[in-house]
Amino acid sequence: MTETPDTANPPDRIGIVGLGKMGRPVGRHLRAAGYSVTGFDPSPEAAALAREAGIDTLECTAALAAVSDLVLVLVGFDDEVEASVFGPCGVIEGAHPGTTVAIGSTISPSYARSLASRLADGGMIPLDVPSARGEKAVEEGTILLLGAGDKDTFDRWRPAFETFCADILHLGDFGAGQIAKLANNMILWASMAANDEALRLAEALGADKEAVRDALSISSARNWALTTRAEEKPIPWAEKDIRLALSEADDLQFPLHVAAAAGEAMKAFKARHQIPTPKPTRGKCR
Known part of the structure; x- marks a missing residue:
């Protein structure tokens, strides 16, 4: 974890767009380290929970950008990123020249490339900062950051990222982080689908499923999804992540x-367990 910024100087101002299961704990870690943190979320419930965690909230992303040196975008879908940054009352309306806009959402690499050029044209500095390791890790401040973009700007904000990350990588030009996240998610969901199918078959053949899981966890079949029992945690984004990969591959x-x-296996898994798939909120400023 990073040290608290020098109190002799004004703290860096960080805005967070999206105050859900990612944005709220990120804001909490940043505040604990001494950063000035402001957030926005179109959901009144999410905004209220963020305020309970000590994060000040504003009524639109333009107002948030106007008081931020770094804007972290942590929403769920490409079109939510688009609306948050370029829509009415979006980041681009409030940002000052040189504002860093870091995209932590998982978006398509194709969209990331166009996003970077549009942000730069608007006088902003884009960074690519998707992450991995799941909700427990973000609560603990131990996620993996798959960073990309201008290296000097990335290093300037590294101390802030260290407040909620255990490992931070810079992978190249903007978009490289999204490519790495796409690869990560392809392997994650394939592993989870294989784990589920193998364990159900073991049970159908008469073995104790948990005993088999314990054995596999120390065998050559060991994988993160298996050992963390990832299938028991919320997995809302499986289809979205796989659709992104298939779309990029089609091109x-x-x-x-x-x-x-x-993708088909995860759809069946979610149907069996009645796990809903989230839809874009398309939230607007109030």
């Missing part, structure tokens, strides 16, 4: 046999 005429199968 390249690149076959993804395993990802396609994993």
Whole structure:
């Protein structure tokens, strides 16, 4: 974890767009380290929970950008990123020249490339900061940051990222972080689908499923989803993540046999367990 910023100087001002299961704990870690944190979320419930955690909230992303040196965008979908940044009352309306806009949402690499050029055209500095390891890790401040973008700007904000990350990587130009996150998610969902199918087969054949899981956890089949029992935690984004991968691959005429199968397997898994798939909120400023 980083040290608290020098109290002799005004604290860096950080705005967070999206105050859900990612944005709220990120804001809490930043505040604990001494940063000035302001947030926005179109959900009154999410905004209220953020205020309970000590995060000041504003009524739109333009107002948030106007008082921020770094804007972290932590919403769920490409169109939510678009609305938050370029829509009415969006970040671009309030940001001052040189504002850093860091995209922590999982978005398509194709959209990321166009987003970077549009942010730069608006006088902002784009960073790519998706993460991995799940909700427990963000609550604990131990996520992996898959960073990309201007290296000097990234290093300038590294101390802030260290407040909620255990590992921070800079992978190259803007969009490289999203490519790494796409690869991560393809492997994650394929692993989870394989774990589920194998354990259900073991049980159907008469073995104790938990005993088999324990054995696999120390075998050559060991994987993160298996050992963390990831299937018991909320997994709302599986189809979205796999659709992103399949769409990017379609543009390249690149076959993804395993990802396609994993997508169907995860749909069946979620249907069996009645797990809903989130939809874009399309929230607007009030």
